[in-house]
Amino acid sequence: MADYSAFGLVRSSTAQAIGAEDAVERLRAGRGLPSSVLPYGNGRSYGDTCLNDAGALIDMRSMNRVLAFDAESGLLTAQAGLMLSDLIAHVGPKGWFPAVVPGTQFVTLGGAIANDVHGKNHHRRGTFGCHVVSFTLLRSDGETRHCSAQENAELFRATIGGMGLTGLILDATIRLMKVASVDVNERVRGFSGLDEYFDLAADADAGNEYAVAWLDQLASGANTGRGFLLTANHAEDGDVYRVPAARRLAVPFRPPVNFLNRWSLAAFNRAFAWSKARAEGVRRSSYESYFFPLDAVRHWNRLYGPRGLLQHQSVVPFEAARKTIPAMMAAAREAGQASFLTVLKRFGDVASPGILSFPRPGYTLTLDFSNAGSATHALFERLDRMTVEAGGAVNPYKDARMGAALFEASFPGWRDLEALRDPAFLSDFWRRTALQLPAGEKGERHAAE
Numbered sequence: 001m002a003d004y005s006a007f008g009l010v011r012s013s014t015a016q017a018i019g020a021e022d023a024v025e026r027l028r029a030g031r032g033l034p035s036s037v038l039p040y041g042n043g044r045s046y047g048d049t050c051l052n053d054a055g056a057l058i059d060m061r062s063m064n065r066v067l068a069f070d071a072e073s074g075l076l077t078a079q080a081g082l083m084l085s086d087l088i089a090h091v092g093p094k095g096w097f098p099a100v101v102p103g104t105q106f107v108t109l110g111g112a113i114a115n116d117v118h119g120k121n122h123h124r125r126g127t128f129g130c131h132v133v134s135f136t137l138l139r140s141d142g143e144t145r146h147c148s149a150q151e152n153a154e155l156f157r158a159t160i161g162g163m164g165l166t167g168l169i170l171d172a173t174i175r176l177m178k179v180a181s182v183d184v185n186e187r188v189r190g191f192s193g194l195d196e197y198f199d200l201a202a203d204a205d206a207g208n209e210y211a212v213a214w215l216d217q218l219a220s221g222a223n224t225g226r227g228f229l230l231t232a233n234h235a236e237d238g239d240v241y242r243v244p245a246a247r248r249l250a251v252p253f254r255p256p257v258n259f260l261n262r263w264s265l266a267a268f269n270r271a272f273a274w275s276k277a278r279a280e281g282v283r284r285s286s287y288e289s290y291f292f293p294l295d296a297v298r299h300w301n302r303l304y305g306p307r308g309l310l311q312h313q314s315v316v317p318f319e320a321a322r323k324t325i326p327a328m329m330a331a332a333r334e335a336g337q338a339s340f341l342t343v344l345k346r347f348g349d350v351a352s353p354g355i356l357s358f359p360r361p362g363y364t365l366t367l368d369f370s371n372a373g374s375a376t377h378a379l380f381e382r383l384d385r386m387t388v389e390a391g392g393a394v395n396p397y398k399d400a401r402m403g404a405a406l407f408e409a410s411f412p413g414w415r416d417l418e419a420l421r422d423p424a425f426l427s428d429f430w431r432r433t434a435l436q437l438p439a440g441e442k443g444e445r446h447a448a449e
Helices: 020-029 084-094 109-114 153-159 194-207 262-278 287-291 300-307 318-334 374-389 404-410 414-420 428-432 440-448
Strands: 016-019 037-040 056-059 066-070 075-079 132-138 144-148 168-175 184-191 210-215 227-234 281-285 309-316 339-347 362-370
Touching: 016 020, 020 056, 020 132, 020 168, 037 168, 066 084, 075 084, 084 109, 109 168, 132 153, 144 153, 153 414, 184 194, 184 287, 194 210, 194 227, 194 318, 194 339, 262 339, 281 287, 300 362, 309 318, 309 374, 318 339, 318 362, 318 374, 362 374, 374 404
Parallel strands: 016 056, 037 056
Antiparallel strands: 066 075, 075 168, 132 144, 132 168, 184 227, 184 281, 210 227, 210 339, 309 362, 339 362
């Protein structure tokens, strides 16, 4: 038995853990499998999409080799357990960078595909899945399938954003982005309220590769909705790549109390706003500081204390955003809940090949809260209602408590994934959401097989 955690630290899984090579051997031989299995990358999903208490987790981190890289075309093939940090270190010196990166570089290649992660340039590049050329998928029937848009296309679409439920990704080929430098020229621009941000956002996307806004969620009165718009483009005149500095800061253990409370966050927001106001204009930023600022502190999630953190990430359509986003921010303040990281981004219309991809045209709001039990759950239910009423969706791989009805409202096409799910692969998330809903025609046919 092993202890595997999701990043929110609300709970961990005491499921049996199987090494990647052992799991591959068992799957191919059709022997010795537990009641269910689930691939586990690096545990950066916030909730229970990466947990499987009733079965076993397959720890993929030992399968982490780069298998091929063409520095002319930018095509890279690697095993599914390769970290994005190691991928960047491999291709950066040759002038390449992943076309899409999430907010941390400590995710595996397989995890990035399974969650179809997005970044600060969705308006131009779409999701990570848009740049997946092919992958090798091992199913519990012992068969290995090569999947692409042309070959085993249904499984290809189901696996991208399929949260590890269609089988075990062994390796994948992705298309990288050519860059003059991995570092960026970042521009910081303050805004006094959300209306001003919405007036700026479309033009910011049109003129920049990357764009994201930081919001002071606790600000009220004349400062309500204040924040900073951070845009960036890869530098044309910088070093192609340099070895990142060692991470010196770390939180060595989970403290007995939550350090990220309303008072400490108010002080942090004031300090952050002051530092960004001083930096307004254009400056050179390392790729680590712009794309992965929280990675600088190892185990920063431990600061939330013994009860962990809960994140709510939603997306609402463009036409509803100016009304819904301010209302959600107000709901959090009225509930007395303080969000450590409050981020607002604009999704474009680049469609993902994945069946269950979260991004869609509109604005996505991310709020991080200390887990205060029933009070936080009550706030999240209110935020859920606002999201659904606006025609939006809640992100499953950032979730730790979503109910079946909310999941179906956010992803009405989930039965298409259930029809292609490997019957031996299951997660705690899928048990408490999809499997609590009527299967429908496709799901019933799959269950009968």
